[in-house]
Amino acid sequence: DAGVIQSPRHEVTEMGQEVTLRCKPISGHDYLFWYRQTMMRGLELLIYFNNNVPIDDSGMPEDRFSAKMPNASFSTLKIQPSEPRDSAVYFCASSFRRGREKLFFGSGTQLSVL
Amino acid sequence: AQTVTQSQPEMSVQEAETVTLSCTYDTSESDYYLFWYKQPPSRQMILVIRQEAYKQQNATENRFSVNFQKAAKSFSLKISDSQLGDAAMYFCAYRSNNQGGKLIFGQGTELSVKP
Numbered sequence: 001d002a003g004v005i006q007s008p009r010h011e012v013t014e015m016g017q018e019v020t021l022r023c024k025p026i027s028g029h030d031y032l033f034w035y036r037q038t039m040m041r042g043l044e045l046l047i048y049f050n051n052n053v054p055i056d057d058s059g060m061p062e063d064r065f066s067a068k069m070p071n072a073s074f075s076t077l078k079i080q081p082s083e084p085r086d087s088a089v090y091f092c093a094s095s096f097r098r099g100r101e102k103l104f105f106g107s108g109t110q111l112s113v114l
Numbered sequence: 115a116q117t118v119t120q121s122q123p124e125m126s127v128q129e130a131e132t133v134t135l136s137c138t139y140d141t142s143e144s145d146y147y148l149f150w151y152k153q154p155p156s157r158q159m160i161l162v163i164r165q166e167a168y169k170q171q172n173a174t175e176n177r178f179s180v181n182f183q184k185a186a187k188s189f190s191l192k193i194s195d196s197q198l199g200d201a202a203m204y205f206c207a208y209r210s211n212n213q214g215g216k217l218i219f220g221q222g223t224e225l226s227v228k229p
Contacts, residue, residue, distance in 0.1 A: 031215055042221040043205060056216055089157065095215075100147045100166055103217060105159035 006092050006106035014114050018080040021109045024073055025094030033103065034067055034077050035091040043091070049075065082113045116141045118208050120220035127196045128228050134181075135191045135223045137206030144168075145211040148182070148189045151219075154202040162204070165189065193225075201227045 005024040013019055025032050033048040047057040052069045060067070064083070069075040079086055089110050093103040117140045127133035139148070150162040165173045165182050172180050177197075181190045193200055203224050209217040 033217065035219075043219040045216070045218055048216065050215065091159070093159070095217075097215070100164060100209075102149065102161040102164065103159070108157050 004092055004094050004104050004106035006090075006109050008109060009107060010110045010112075012112045012114065013082055015083055016081045017113075018078065019082045019086075019111060019113075021077040021090050021092075021111070023075045023077070023092030023106060025075070025092070026096075026104055027073065029094035029096045029104070030072075031095045031097070031103075032069060032075050033091075033093040033095075034075070035093065037089045037091060037108070038087075046077070079111075082111075084113045087111055087113050116143070116146075116208055116210065116216075116218060118206055118218055118220035120206055120223050122223045123221070124224045124226070126226045126228060127193070127200075129196055129198060131196055132192060132194045133196055133225065135193075135204050135206075135225065137189045137191070137220055139187050139189065139206070139208050139220075141187070141208065141210075143210055143212060147209045147211065148180075149207040149209065149217075150178070150180070150189075150191045151205045151207060152200075152202045153205065153222075154199075159205075163191070196227050198227050198229060201225055 007022045034046040036044045046059045047067045049069045067077045089108045091108045093105045095101045095103045146167045148165045152160045163175045177194045179192045203222045206220040
């Protein structure tokens with residue numbers, strides 16, 4: 001298996017533009033997580049899905065952020081409009097079941113909003 | 115809501131020595147798991163060790179071991195015989211076995227290893 005695949009690896013955009021981050025989880029995994037990592041706030045859980053259904057989106061910072069999981073093999077995180085404070089590394093992770101199962105992380109998307 | 119706290123933003127250890135990274139958590143649940151993840155400069159997240167809350171025995175993985183104190187809600191990581199390759203950011207994480215399997219991280223501890 002190729003692991004969790006995120007794209008793009010780097011994204012540079014201007015303030016006000018729409019940004020879409022993509023994630024392909026590992027086949028067979030039923031949990032998918034989106035995290036944001038910054039120096040100031042560490043790893044923040046934004047939202048997670050179970051069987052394609054959003055379970056908890058309480059970490060989504062504001063209405064400018066939205067996430068979807070239309071099927072078991074694809075998820076997107078969209079920011080519209082983007083702001084400089086959104087600059088961070090965004091990770092997608094997936095796991096099989098819950099509990100003791102570890103998360104498999106993608107390589108992250110480094111987002112810079114100018 | 116569950117929280118995870120790592121009170122040491124940075125730690126340093128001499129090569130071949132032992133270092134302990136602290137982690138505390140808050141939860142009202144009884145069924146959960148605890149993890150330590152390592153993040154080197156490559157950004158890759160690597161599972162170091164995990165602990166089931168229902169087990170009293172502390173988990174060990176080679177040079178890595180934990181001190182799990184359930185009543186105190188403490189979960190520290192001990193690295194023995196530290197190596198240069200251990201230098202990384204270390205994250206403590208809590209995963210509920212209820213509430214949909216939510217997993218949350220502490221703020222991280224950056225470990226440097228001196229030769």
